[in-house]
Amino acid sequence: MTADPAAGKLPVALDAMGGDHGAAPNVDGAVQAARAGVSVLLVGHRVALHAELGKHAGSAGLPIEVVDAPDVIGMDEHASDVRRRTGASISVATRLVKEGRACAVVSMGHSGATMASALLTLGRVRGVERPAILTHLPARGGFTTLLDVGANADVKASYYAQWAQLATVYLRVVEDREAPSVGLLSIGEEDHKGSALVLEAHGLLRALHGQGIHFHGNVEGRDIFLNTTDIVVTDGFTGNVVLKLAEGEAKVLFGWVREALTSSLKSKLGALLVRGSLRGLAERMDPSTYGASLLIGVRGLAFIGHGSADARAVKNALLRAQRAHEANLIPRLEAAFAEQAQGTAPA
Structure with missing residues (x-):
């Protein structure tokens, strides 16, 4: 048809x-x-x-x-x-x-x-000014939305503010998150931490707090998987590295789990008991669960x-x-x- x-x-x-x-x-x-x-x-x-x-x-x-x-x-x-x-x-x-x-x-x-x-x-x-690639990374309690993950290696501070607005609307209307929080990826959670570009972006995002976005402040790499904020904004170079690192680490970790669960007769018996739970975990970690990333x-x-x-x-x-x-x-x-x-x- x-x-x-x-x-x-x-x-x-x-x-x-x-x-x-x-x-x-x-x-x-x-x-x-x-x-x-x-x-x-x-x-x-x-x-x-x-x-x-x-x-x-x-x-x-x-x-x-x-x-x-x-x-x-x-x-x-x-x-x-x-x-x-x-x-x-x-x-x-x-x-x-x-x-x-x-x-x-x-x-x-x-x-x-x-x-x-x-x-x-x-x-x-x-x-x-520039669209970004928006993706979801599995995190504690659900997922964290990360952008940009590859569209813009070289960025301006104003991009971060625009991407935060775009991602906020996306989560509200597509994922039913009423007031999603936004974090700015940096090397420390303190306001004064980060490159000159990150510090400038921090000021723009802080000024937008309550004006269409809910700005949490700086977040670190570990916060992405702790789901500290609903959204994390960064440049496309860093975001792509984070994405590929997460995908690669997930494959390695599951490889280690398989090795551990097949290393002896006792571990193989234990594997039968946890097989269902591991299958669900593997599905959450599988990139195909999310299908594709949005060019927003x-x-x-x-x-x-x-x-x-x-x-x-x-x-x-x-x-x-x-x-x-x-x-x-x-x-x-x-x-x-x-x-x-x-x-x-x-x-």
Whole structure:
């Protein structure tokens, strides 16, 4: 069945050729998401995508439509190629959002190309100098929202303030957190700790306290996983290092746990008793649980996933995109920045 925007739900455009493993996990994830109620536009080589869909029984009756895109920007190519390669899958997918034929774009492919395409095609929310990549990291009691995690290695202090506002609105309208707290990542919790840039950003964030954000103050790296604040803002270079460090450490820790639980007959028996609990913990630590990260600050919903993403990650990314659309995230972000510009705190 063809995805029908007139039926009440705009579909999500998926760059179905993006990622390290090509179309297979993208189509598999799209089928799973469609069975969960998300309409999907699969963007890529028409023949290849129809062939993949044919491997899934009953897919012909799902709200999935294939949109042909003859080109793909590979992971080793330049992000700037999106300017001239208008037939690339990510370019076509982003254009579907601009034209109102899709509510969001999701890509597990070239992250730089996705960011470039979103900026060129969708533009920025008025009042936002640079969009940021927003992600969730598992933490005590739930998760901590971290941004930027890779879009901007070189930043200005004003970016931090804008990202704090963006993340605050996001958590309020999508995650139902009434008054999320904001922490500024630094080398100490004291106000005077940090680089000149961090000190300047601290002053801007402090001035915004009560004017649309709830600023906690400085936080340290350990606070991200202690869930000291709901949101942590930092530059894209540091944020990306934190993200990759967390993912790498999780894999190592679970490797150690497996070794410990298989080291003797007694430990193997103990492993049987804790298997269920460990499975739940592993799911919380798995990046595919969150699916993809939001490029927040552009005038449209754009989600960027891991190149190594599996079908589960693709499915969860599509579900997350649909949820953000249903929460009217983009209009709410634009309204918040418009109110801030007029000198009133967002409602």
